[in-house]
Amino acid sequence: MTFRTRILAGMALVSLLPIAVLGAVVRGEMDRRMTERERARTAALEALTRDALSRESGAVAERLRALATSLAQDDRFRLATLGRSARERPYLLDWGEHAARLTGLTMLQLQDEEGRILSSGHFRDEFDRLDPELVALVRHEAGSATLARVRTPEGPMLALARLDSLRLGARRFTLLGGVRVDSAFLARLPADSTLSVSLALADSARVGPATPAIASSASELEALRASVDRWFVAALSITAVAVLVVSLWLAARVSGPLVALAGASARVDLDRLDGDFAADRDDEIGELTRLLGRMVRRLRASATRLREAERRAAVGDVARQVNHDLRNGLAPIRHVLRHLREVERDAPERLPATFTERRPTLDASVDYLDELARRYASVSARGEARPCDVNEIVRALAAGTNARDGAALELYLAPDLPRVPADPLAVRRIVENLVANALDAARECDGTVRVRSERVAEHAIRLVVSDEGPGMSEEELTRALQDFYTTKPHGTGLGLSIVRRLTTDLGWTLRIDTAPGAGTCVTLDSPAP
Amino acid sequence: MADSSALDSIRAELARDVVRGDARPSANAACGAIPPDAAERAHRVAYPAADETARSIAARLVAIAPPHVPLRVAAVAAGGDTSALAIVARPLERTERCAAGRLTIPLIETRARAIVPVEAP
Numbered sequence: 001m002t003f004r005t006r007i008l009a010g011m012a013l014v015s016l017l018p019i020a021v022l023g024a025v026v027r028g029e030m031d032r033r034m035t036e037r038e039r040a041r042t043a044a045l046e047a048l049t050r051d052a053l054s055r056e057s058g059a060v061a062e063r064l065r066a067l068a069t070s071l072a073q074d075d076r077f078r079l080a081t082l083g084r085s086a087r088e089r090p091y092l093l094d095w096g097e098h099a100a101r102l103t104g105l106t107m108l109q110l111q112d113e114e115g116r117i118l119s120s121g122h123f124r125d126e127f128d129r130l131d132p133e134l135v136a137l138v139r140h141e142a143g144s145a146t147l148a149r150v151r152t153p154e155g156p157m158l159a160l161a162r163l164d165s166l167r168l169g170a171r172r173f174t175l176l177g178g179v180r181v182d183s184a185f186l187a188r189l190p191a192d193s194t195l196s197v198s199l200a201l202a203d204s205a206r207v208g209p210a211t212p213a214i215a216s217s218a219s220e221l222e223a224l225r226a227s228v229d230r231w232f233v234a235a236l237s238i239t240a241v242a243v244l245v246v247s248l249w250l251a252a253r254v255s256g257p258l259v260a261l262a263g264a265s266a267r268v269d270l271d272r273l274d275g276d277f278a279a280d281r282d283d284e285i286g287e288l289t290r291l292l293g294r295m296v297r298r299l300r301a302s303a304t305r306l307r308e309a310e311r312r313a314a315v316g317d318v319a320r321q322v323n324h325d326l327r328n329g330l331a332p333i334r335h336v337l338r339h340l341r342e343v344e345r346d347a348p349e350r351l352p353a354t355f356t357e358r359r360p361t362l363d364a365s366v367d368y369l370d371e372l373a374r375r376y377a378s379v380s381a382r383g384e385a386r387p388c389d390v391n392e393i394v395r396a397l398a399a400g401t402n403a404r405d406g407a408a409l410e411l412y413l414a415p416d417l418p419r420v421p422a423d424p425l426a427v428r429r430i431v432e433n434l435v436a437n438a439l440d441a442a443r444e445c446d447g448t449v450r451v452r453s454e455r456v457a458e459h460a461i462r463l464v465v466s467d468e469g470p471g472m473s474e475e476e477l478t479r480a481l482q483d484f485y486t487t488k489p490h491g492t493g494l495g496l497s498i499v500r501r502l503t504t505d506l507g508w509t510l511r512i513d514t515a516p517g518a519g520t521c522v523t524l525d526s527p528a529p
Numbered sequence: 530m531a532d533s534s535a536l537d538s539i540r541a542e543l544a545r546d547v548v549r550g551d552a553r554p555s556a557n558a559a560c561g562a563i564p565p566d567a568a569e570r571a572h573r574v575a576y577p578a579a580d581e582t583a584r585s586i587a588a589r590l591v592a593i594a595p596p597h598v599p600l601r602v603a604a605v606a607a608g609g610d611t612s613a614l615a616i617v618a619r620p621l622e623r624t625e626r627c628a629a630g631r632l633t634i635p636l637i638e639t640r641a642r643a644i645v646p647v648e649a650p
Contacts, residue, residue: 093546125547125589153588153602 003258004251011247012240019239023232030228034221041195042214048190049197049212053145056160056179056188057210063103064164064177071110071173072166081118082169096121106180107150107159111135113172121177123152135174137207138163145210147201148178158201160185160210181210194220257285261292268296304504329369332361385506387419390463393428394451397435407442409435412452418459420526426502433499434465434522441469441520460528466521472514536634539593544637547589548582555635562632574614578604583616586636590614 071077077095080088100108100121108121115132138146138161148161159178166173179185181199189197189212198213257279264277277293279286336358343354391413398409431451438449447468456462472480480496499522503510507527514520540554574590576583584602591600605615616636 089546090549094549123588123592125585126592127546129592151592153584153591155601 003255004248007251007254008244008247011243011250015239015243016236019236023228023236027225027228027232030224031221034224038216038221041192042216045190045192045195045197046212046214049214050145052189053160053199053210053212056185057145057162060105060160060178061162061164063105064162064175067099067103067108067177068164068166068175071175072168078168081112081173082171092119093124093127095119097124100177103177104179105177107148107157107161107176107178109134109150109176111174111176113174118173122150122157125153126151134206135163135176138176141207141209146207147181147199147210148176148207149201149205150178158182158199160199161207254285257281257289261285261289265292268299300504300509301507304507307501307504325372326369329365329372332365336361336365385421385423388422388424388427389417389419390427390431390461391417391453393424394431394453394463397428397431398451407439407446408448409439410448410450412450414454414461417453417455417461420459420461422506422508422526426506430499430502430506430524431463431465433496437496438465438467438469438520438522441471442467443469445469447519456525457528461526463524464521465524466519468519471516471518471520473516477512477514540636543586543589547585548637548639549585550582550639552637552639555638557635557638559632559634572598572600573603574600574616575603575605576616577618578606580616580618582639583618587614587616590616 076088076091079085080092096108096110096119098121100106106122109117109131110119111117111131115130115135117126117129117131120126134148134150138148142163146161148159149156150159150161151157158181160181161176161178164175164177166175186197186199191197194217196215196217198215199210200213201208261277277289277296279289279293281289339358340351340355343351394411394413398411435449435451441447442449445468449465449467452464452466454462454464481500500510503524509525509527511523511525512520513523536559537554544552544554574587576587584604587602591602594600600614619633619635
């Protein structure tokens with residue numbers, strides 16, 4: 001997991017988790033309180049409804065009591081029931097309807113002791129039907145508001161029912177009466193804006209207690225929940241965006257320099273200890289950068305000492321190589337001289353002709369030795385360090401350098417440039433190689449080579465050689481810093497590698513800024529004493 | 530209602546207890562046949578919405594129906610009857626003309642009354 005990802009994950013965890021917990025707690029608390037309030041209102045409404053049902057049931061009982069009293073004094077009813085007068089039968093059949101209309105009951109039934117319906121107010125034509133079960137069931141629920149499902153011509157009807165009875169002689173009659181439980185009845189019950197009351201009876205039951213069922217529309221609670229959820233999601237989204245932006249800024253602020261530092265560190269090895277680890281930050285990253293810079297400088301000093309040791313160790317090998325090369329170069333000469341001595345001794349008259357014949361061999365051997373000497377001169381040993389005027393070296397070099405075809409050389413030398421302790425020959429070879437490379441590169445683009453010197457401290461200088469040539473890729477630069485790599489038809493491939501070695505030997509730093517199409521800029525910094 | 534004595538009893542009861550008017554049991558014979566899809570129709574006894582006599586007869590039939598036959602009455606507009614049973618008023622001279630595919634059972638007959646001026650002797 002990258003540092004940037006960790007920052008993002010950490011910020012998200014620290015910021016979003018508390019908001020999520022807060023949202024969940026607020027929602028849960030709101031839910032709990034609303035539910036408690038809803039429960040209290042439901043209980044209150046249920047109590048009010050039970051009181052109302054009790055009052056309605058009491059009113060029905062009072063009306064039945066009045067009917068029973070009236071019937072006990074009704075002679076036509078007595079004749080129709082006790083005397084079994086056929087003439088009064090229509091009166092008996094119609095009594096229920098008239099009595100229900102008179103008392104405002106929507107359900108009224110008169111039964112005899114067998115349970116036979118003698119008269120019915122809500123269903124006139126159900127007379128003579130036996131239905132003792134209904135009365136028995138309602139009687140079983142006596143003392144409380146009772147719901148009964150009774151027949152009507154149009155179908156079942158739910159009614160709040162009560163019972164009463166009267167005795168005529170030896171006969172006992174039962175009055176079953178009630179009011180229809182419909183929307184008009186429910187509208188008379190106590191109401192609440194968000195609660196609804198209903199009375200229901202199980203499908204299979206004919207009679208049951210009138211228990212109010214309170215249902216909440218839940219719309220208010222749901223609307224509040226939806227509102228809280230919307231604001232919660234909005235807050236969470238805004239926080240998430242803010243966290244993302246801050247995290248990316250922090251990551252860029254923290255991990256960006258780390259990535260650059262890692263890149264600079266990756267380019268450091270024993271052959272390239274010229275990395276730039278300068279930092280103007282005063283935080284931990286700046287301290288780390290400066291620490292790495294000090295470490296690289298120590299490595300550079302160690303590498304110099306190591307290379308010196310290697311060079312001393314390699315002197316023997318070089319001597320053997322030189323011996324071998326010289327022997328190879330001298331052998332043909334020795335052979336030619338021996339041949340000439342033999343001709344002089346045996347046939348002196350042929351000496352001029354023989355010399356002319358063998359002369360190319362002598363010339364080739366001398367050329368070989370000359371080339372060999374030139375090659376070995378390029379890897380000569382380091383000289384003594386003494387105060388060195390770099391401007392003077394640059395001017396002398398520029399005076400002896402002819403501008404190549406299509407390339408110009410411009411000097412920008414600081415007049416107050418201090419002398420620095422260095423081997424003048426090494427400095428000359430560095431400048432010579434850099435200017436030669438720059439002129440070669442600038443010639444390809446008809447560009448200009450600029451050499452700039454400046455004072456960076458009391459005894460420290462900076463020398464910059466830049467060209468407007470084709471530049472190099474990272475891979476080309478890496479290979480150019482190695483020995484014997486060149487893209488020039490007659491190049492030795494030693495220019496930049498010699499520059500790198502010589503600057504390291506001098507303890508200077510070398511920085512090369514180049515890119516394809518952007519030219520090349522080489523910066524040399526002498527160390528501050 | 531296939532039993533003629535039971536039908537006579539019902540006719541008599543309807544004329545006596547249900548119909549609040551001057552009525553007598555009908556002596557006309559039934560005609561027609563039970564429609565083949567009668568059992569599939571709703572268990573309702575239809576009557577013309579404005580005919581109180583027909584409603585009372587329909588309600589009585591519902592009341593005396595066996596408990597496993599959940600009949601109920603339903604007022605219908607003229608000509609809108611699709612029920613298994615329908616109580617309709619028919620002039621006497623039309624009771625003998627049965628509707629095709631339906632069983633028609635005459636239940637009661639009412640005697641028309643007339644108030645006429647008595648001519649002077």
